Amino acid sequence: MSALKEAIEQGLDLLQELLGNEPALAEEFARTRGWFAGRAREAGDAARRADELAARRHREWFLLERPSEHLGGVPVVALREAWVAAAGGPLAAHAGALLGSRASAFAVTAVDRFQGVWLRDLFGAGEHAVEEPEAAPELEEGDLVVGRLFPSAEGVCRLSPASACFRDPRLLAAVERDAARMHGARRGVMRIGQLELERLFFGGAAGGPEAASPGDPAVRARDLLRGAGLSSARTEGILARLAEGARRGDGTVVGAVLDELAFASEADLGALRLAFVALWNGTAGTAAPGNAPGPPVAGAAEERVRAALARFDAGRAAGEDLEGLFRTLEHALGCAEGDVEVEGEEIPDFPGAVGALIEEFLWEEEHARGRAVPAGHRRLRLLGEYGQRIGVVENLSPRDLLDFAGRWVLDRRRLESPAAAGELVAALADFSRWCDAEHALVLGAGFASLAAELAADLPRLVTLRARLPARPPGRLAPFEVAFVGEAEVVLRDPEGSERTAVLDPPLLVLLRPGDRLRARLEPPPPILGAVYPAVLGRLAPPRRRS
Numbered sequence: 001m002s003a004l005k006e007a008i009e010q011g012l013d014l015l016q017e018l019l020g021n022e023p024a025l026a027e028e029f030a031r032t033r034g035w036f037a038g039r040a041r042e043a044g045d046a047a048r049r050a051d052e053l054a055a056r057r058h059r060e061w062f063l064l065e066r067p068s069e070h071l072g073g074v075p076v077v078a079l080r081e082a083w084v085a086a087a088g089g090p091l092a093a094h095a096g097a098l099l100g101s102r103a104s105a106f107a108v109t110a111v112d113r114f115q116g117v118w119l120r121d122l123f124g125a126g127e128h129a130v131e132e133p134e135a136a137p138e139l140e141e142g143d144l145v146v147g148r149l150f151p152s153a154e155g156v157c158r159l160s161p162a163s164a165c166f167r168d169p170r171l172l173a174a175v176e177r178d179a180a181r182m183h184g185a186r187r188g189v190m191r192i193g194q195l196e197l198e199r200l201f202f203g204g205a206a207g208g209p210e211a212a213s214p215g216d217p218a219v220r221a222r223d224l225l226r227g228a229g230l231s232s233a234r235t236e237g238i239l240a241r242l243a244e245g246a247r248r249g250d251g252t253v254v255g256a257v258l259d260e261l262a263f264a265s266e267a268d269l270g271a272l273r274l275a276f277v278a279l280w281n282g283t284a285g286t287a288a289p290g291n292a293p294g295p296p297v298a299g300a301a302e303e304r305v306r307a308a309l310a311r312f313d314a315g316r317a318a319g320e321d322l323e324g325l326f327r328t329l330e331h332a333l334g335c336a337e338g339d340v341e342v343e344g345e346e347i348p349d350f351p352g353a354v355g356a357l358i359e360e361f362l363w364e365e366e367h368a369r370g371r372a373v374p375a376g377h378r379r380l381r382l383l384g385e386y387g388q389r390i391g392v393v394e395n396l397s398p399r400d401l402l403d404f405a406g407r408w409v410l411d412r413r414r415l416e417s418p419a420a421a422g423e424l425v426a427a428l429a430d431f432s433r434w435c436d437a438e439h440a441l442v443l444g445a446g447f448a449s450l451a452a453e454l455a456a457d458l459p460r461l462v463t464l465r466a467r468l469p470a471r472p473p474g475r476l477a478p479f480e481v482a483f484v485g486e487a488e489v490v491l492r493d494p495e496g497s498e499r500t501a502v503l504d505p506p507l508l509v510l511l512r513p514g515d516r517l518r519a520r521l522e523p524p525p526p527i528l529g530a531v532y533p534a535v536l537g538r539l540a541p542p543r544r545r546s
Helices: 003-020 023-035 045-064 080-087 095-099 169-185 194-202 217-227 232-248 252-264 269-283 299-317 322-333 353-368 375-389 398-411 418-439 444-465 534-538
Strands: 102-112 116-121 127-131 144-150 156-159 164-166 477-484 488-492 498-502 516-520 527-532
Touching: 003 023, 003 045, 003 080, 003 095, 003 156, 023 045, 023 217, 045 144, 045 194, 080 095, 102 169, 102 194, 116 144, 116 156, 144 169, 144 194, 164 194, 217 232, 217 269, 232 252, 232 269, 252 269, 353 375, 353 418, 375 398, 375 418, 398 418, 398 444, 398 527, 398 534, 418 444, 444 527, 444 534, 516 534
Parallel strands: 127 156
Antiparallel strands: 102 116, 102 144, 116 127, 144 156, 144 164, 477 488, 477 516, 488 498, 516 527
């Protein structure tokens, strides 16, 4: 066994041992195990071997990539000092192999039957010399290898023993097309997570074989929700909503629940999307316990679901574009996110460009810089959802950041507390400075002055918005707060006319001159529908975004 390979194995064992000393970490490890597939179609030794490899992929992902709720960061980073202290000199010298490892899909570009192979990272950058004397005789140029790569200080890498090889030119071509399109959309190093690779290539995480019974989609959905940290009460509430929507034949409930989870949890939306669809399809048209049967679901709709899934399987087998197949499946099942077309708007070149940039920022903060990402920084993923129609990252502007933080998150009530508002503004400031430094964008300087005003007002407005009705009745008109008194407020409309309104004291104490709001003043009593920070006045009237 080579020194690097031995160090990797010993290093993972030591990390696992440290993990076992923390009951909360051990619980996280156990409840996420089912996200990685392991069952083979054959029985016996083949199935056992598949389980072993899946367990190894899960272990690598959990220790080297997944941010832990308990630790507030990836275990290999958060436990680095303890690991180095326990490892000692020779083993600690290989810490970079664990800290710098990454999962990806690789194309085999050259093979040395006695030493190893050269692999081209399809999503990352460059080619890598890989020491694989055991596997090299089985590999050929043009193979697709999916797994985790461990670097060494000398520049030679090792592959995880749980990596898989696919000898299918059509599949390799499909992955290369996906990667080329993503690279063409923006600059910088692309990253793909091990959980995403599991979903695409191993059948896990998003509807594949799991510890839960494959015949019970409710069990699978429940495990995924609980695995994402949701309480039992919230999990059961979501499942009840999905079941009721299915009985009514209302497919929009799937998208609505996914939309909520996107902003309020760290759930794997890809896995949940297909689990929810399976649950919806299995429940549709059935009667609720103790109730009369709901409206029947048309046979044509059921056939549409079966046809969509069959089309996806056929396309995957033929090596078609993977992202395109998933988008087609989502649209066919009526649960695609962000697919509302707005008249006059062009479909972006790469709808996930902003989200991908955010993931790169989070990845670099966590891995490349070797420090835990503040919990508030993960709220930047909200900006990825907001920016779905920004197809080129160079088009992201300080005005977009202001519209996002000053309007969008408030309207959707995505900030659960004043502290969350402050964390989001700080995260946006860090992200914008990083964009300037790493991608030559012009965000940091332009957002700096806006950030100061947002930080002063946004926490207060989160508290105020929580006291306003979610869906106020009647038509709302725009106003600016001109004056706040002890019992009344003076509002100025866009034409400059002023009106006086008497408001409840809890609302008055939270208003400030300059605040922008929408309200209904007649008939009394006045109703506030939305309030925005004064800095939002630097924008034109807020644009409607889907």
